[in-house]
Amino acid sequence: MVRAPGVRARGGRGRGMRGVARGSGAVGVAAAVLFAGLTACTGGASGHHEAKAPVRACADGTFTWSRIKQTDELTGISDVEVLGVGGGPLRHGMRRVSSPRPSVRAAGPDVSAAEVLFSLGRRIGEIDSDAHTLAEDGDGTTYAFTDVHAKAPAPAGRTSRIDGAGHFVQYAGVRMEEGDFRYSCADGTTTTGHARNWTLDMTGTLDCQVNVGRSDLARQAARRSCTAGSPATRGA
Structure with missing residues (x-):
């Protein structure tokens, strides 16, 4: 009989998990057609304003992290x-x-989001690498944790069999890791910001008639689905 919530980790991106990134390039050639009688160019302002390229940070700076925290998000x-x-x-x-999506917010000279997430991944132990930066680690591979465009896993339900009576709720969530960073260069310039990304992908089942204990993810699920005042919502 299932009488207590169980949380299962379906697996995160894996510590130091890698995937080979292979790219291909293509060159497009546009043919210019010259019309007869078009023999001169007009001068003066074109009316177009080019966007200024961002100022890039140094390539050999140092990351310092603070206020790192871990939360579970339903x-x-x-x-x-x-x-x-x-x-x-x-x-x-x-x-x-x-x-939830990976994100990097920063102010100051531009540091790539992948470098920031690489540093955060090393800081929390999600990435196992001796390299100081992602560029140093570059051997044709990438780390899943550094992909700022990664999507959260789909909370696909599984058909589970329960060996007892009760009022059951299935739930899914991820473990979020985030923190503030400072990227310092030898010339005194700094970039500061905040980064976050998810690691573990978790699922679980709770019984609204049973206290969910200390599981924050189960408490979030109980608040959303169980009747107010039921055992699962007490203290949630």
Whole structure:
């Protein structure tokens, strides 16, 4: 009989997980057609304003991290499913409630988001590398944690069988890692900002008739799905 919430880690991006990044380039050639009688160019302002290229930070700066914190964020949840004596399979799918994404916000000379996330990944132990920077580590591979465009995993529900009666809720979430950074260069220039990304992809099931204990993800799910005042919401 399932009488307590269980959280399962479906796996994050993996410590030091890598994937080979292969690129291909293509050159496009545009043919210029010259019309007869078009023999001179007009002078004067064109009316177009070119955007200034961002000032790049030095390539050999040093990252310093502060206020690093870890939180669990609910990404999916099912409706309450009531099972009688003997239990049975859970059939309700999960709906998405949030879509956490990697992000890097910064002020100062430009530092690539991948470099910032590489440094954060090393700082929290998600990336196992002796390289000081991602550029130094560059051997034709990439780390999944450094992809600022990565999408949060889909909270796909699984059909689980419960061996007991209760009011059950399935839920999913990710573990978010974030912190403030300072990137300092030898010439005294600095870039400061904040970065965040997710690691573990987790799923779980709770019974609204049972206290969820210390699981923050289960407490978030209980607040959203269980009836106010039920055991799972007490202290949540």
